[in-house]
Amino acid sequence: xxxxLLVLPLLIPLTTAAVSLLAWRGIALQRVLxxxxxxxLLCAGVALLAYVWKNGICTTQAxxxxxxxxxxxVADLFSALMVVLAGVVGLAVVVFSLGSIDRGRDAFGYYPxxxxxxxxxxxxxLTGDLFNLYVWFEVMLMSSFVLxxxxxxxxxxxxxxxxxxxxxxxxxxxxxxxxxxxGLTGTLNMADLARKLAGIQQPALVSAVGMLFLIAFGIKAxxxxxxxxxxxxxxTPPGAVSALFAGLLTKVGVYALIRVFxxxxxxxxxxxxxxxxxxxxxxxxxxVLGAMAQQEFxxxxxxxxxxxxxxxxxxxxxAGLAESPAMASLALAGSIFYIAHHIIVKTNLFLVSSVAxxxxxxxxxxxxxxxxxxxxxxxVLFLVPAMSLAGLPPLSGFFAKLSLVQAGLGxxxxxxxxxxxxxxxxxxxxxxxxxxxxxxxxxPEPSAPEASPQRLSTKPWLTLVLPIGALATLTIAIGLGAxxxxxxxxxxxxxxxxxxxxxxxxxxxxx
Amino acid sequence: xxxxxxxxxxxxxxxxxxxxxxxxxxxxxxxLVFLSHGANLLIFTVGGLxxxxxxxxxxxxxxLAVPSADPLPQALILTAIVIGFAVLAFSLALFHRxxxxxxxxxxxxxxxxxx
Numbered sequence: 001x002x003x004x005l006l007v008l009p010l011l012i013p014l015t016t017a018a019v020s021l022l023a024w025r026g027i028a029l030q031r032v033l034x035x036x037x038x039x040x041l042l043c044a045g046v047a048l049l050a051y052v053w054k055n056g057i058c059t060t061q062a063x064x065x066x067x068x069x070x071x072x073x074v075a076d077l078f079s080a081l082m083v084v085l086a087g088v089v090g091l092a093v094v095v096f097s098l099g100s101i102d103r104g105r106d107a108f109g110y111y112p113x114x115x116x117x118x119x120x121x122x123x124x125x126l127t128g129d130l131f132n133l134y135v136w137f138e139v140m141l142m143s144s145f146v147l148x149x150x151x152x153x154x155x156x157x158x159x160x161x162x163x164x165x166x167x168x169x170x171x172x173x174x175x176x177x178x179x180x181x182x183g184l185t186g187t188l189n190m191a192d193l194a195r196k197l198a199g200i201q202q203p204a205l206v207s208a209v210g211m212l213f214l215i216a217f218g219i220k221a222x223x224x225x226x227x228x229x230x231x232x233x234x235x236t237p238p239g240a241v242s243a244l245f246a247g248l249l250t251k252v253g254v255y256a257l258i259r260v261f262x263x264x265x266x267x268x269x270x271x272x273x274x275x276x277x278x279x280x281x282x283x284x285x286x287x288v289l290g291a292m293a294q295q296e297f298x299x300x301x302x303x304x305x306x307x308x309x310x311x312x313x314x315x316x317x318x319a320g321l322a323e324s325p326a327m328a329s330l331a332l333a334g335s336i337f338y339i340a341h342h343i344i345v346k347t348n349l350f351l352v353s354s355v356a357x358x359x360x361x362x363x364x365x366x367x368x369x370x371x372x373x374x375x376x377x378x379x380v381l382f383l384v385p386a387m388s389l390a391g392l393p394p395l396s397g398f399f400a401k402l403s404l405v406q407a408g409l410g411x412x413x414x415x416x417x418x419x420x421x422x423x424x425x426x427x428x429x430x431x432x433x434x435x436x437x438x439x440x441x442x443x444p445e446p447s448a449p450e451a452s453p454q455r456l457s458t459k460p461w462l463t464l465v466l467p468i469g470a471l472a473t474l475t476i477a478i479g480l481g482a483x484x485x486x487x488x489x490x491x492x493x494x495x496x497x498x499x500x501x502x503x504x505x506x507x508x509x510x511x
Numbered sequence: 512x513x514x515x516x517x518x519x520x521x522x523x524x525x526x527x528x529x530x531x532x533x534x535x536x537x538x539x540x541x542x543l544v545f546l547s548h549g550a551n552l553l554i555f556t557v558g559g560l561x562x563x564x565x566x567x568x569x570x571x572x573x574x575l576a577v578p579s580a581d582p583l584p585q586a587l588i589l590t591a592i593v594i595g596f597a598v599l600a601f602s603l604a605l606f607h608r609x610x611x612x613x614x615x616x617x618x619x620x621x622x623x624x625x626x
Binding site: 131134135138141142145146149152154157158160161164165168169171172175176178179180182183186188 | 527531536539543546547549550551553554557558559581583584587590591594597598601602605606608609612613618621
């Protein structure tokens, strides 16, 4: 039974993508399949999470090869939670795409690509093998390359070239790091690596390899000096695609960072995790300052992704520097909570920006306006995720930030706490900027005829608002039921901190 | 042998980075190719070089002769080469389309999406 649950999150998107490709000309069929596949993925994710919650970490060996020779699939609470979130984002974006993706993209395999992207993302969450992680990354990247460039508009090509280049560099660094690690230990199974690295008496070399991983995953996660591809590319594809990217891609990088730096590289934490903490602070500040300088809806949001990534890695850094395991768990739980909250909120904000674009004909904030007057309901749906992003109680972002700040104070890292609080104030500022420009002020005199607001016809209206409403409801639900979500995050964090549990679940051995 | 390969890997990385810093999309792609080949050779070298001892159990024996070559790095490299090939094919198509659209091979001329 556990085998099936572990494989389903991979099998469902794979089958959906393959069948959709076979039905190349049947776009209506592709749409039905895409929605059904995403819904099934979400169900499979929830079932996996429930199973792991009840029975602890579950593993399976591909092809029944004995560990550590085959590829291991592992789901602990953290990865199961991430699969659920991937399902949520996948479903919301696919439904949103029904009403917003143009015929041309529809006809050239948009839906199969979305599902192969989800396949790569879920694979990266569930694998227990470092080289396999590289392969899943490539599956995900390849789909994202095509999704980003599909349509071939000028900005898309420009953003695509930068995105492809930097991600390929990151893959090369990742591969080199994997090679060094294999040379050091002779294994690629993550649990086996964790066990064997403890016996390697070359701390400098191990730390150097750790830094290679930090660079490789740092590029994917858009951490401070390595984030340039993100604001250059995320605002170029159609709204649904950028919502999908914003929700999932960088978070796979953060997931990989957390996995590797809680399981494998835990020898020199006073160095590695301090570096991560410093980078987190810089990431937050540069991200939010970049956002304040922007005047385009999606670019503001793109820079906010960067600043939010800082919060997620902040928990990881604090966990390494904390004195007691309880404190470390609290910090990591903050990170996990933050990731869950961020994925939902960010996807939602990008979806709202896409609707605003449809209504005003542009993403430029200066030329938008009057949305509150025309669509007060939509304005509320923007306000919920926006205030959650800034961390206003009782929304989800408040509790995520609260636990991070508590952990920071507990670890005595006052500088990072001050940075985090200041940055959330600035986040608030730039969210109110969007509110004031796009929603509150009157619509400026249209300079071009196509810039005048259009009424939406009823049919796409529902597919556009339904996912936004659902995600906003989820944000409020996480905020109101924060205790339940936090318990989940806490248990996931404890599994990460007590890594023996993971190692034992994969390798077996003495209990 | 591994010293020689280490130098080759180093040269590939250096050449790759140099090519990526040139002002040309085509050289950028060449740089990426060098980087990925460098990484492949690195896996090969770091995995340990054993000549003339294939990992095949001889007839009558119960296990591998020690030392024998490690087949895993080659499997990894094969996978990485296939992936690298696909990615390269895609990026060539993308960069070519970019060249056609912008009419320039200089990355600095592609100024539309972030001024």
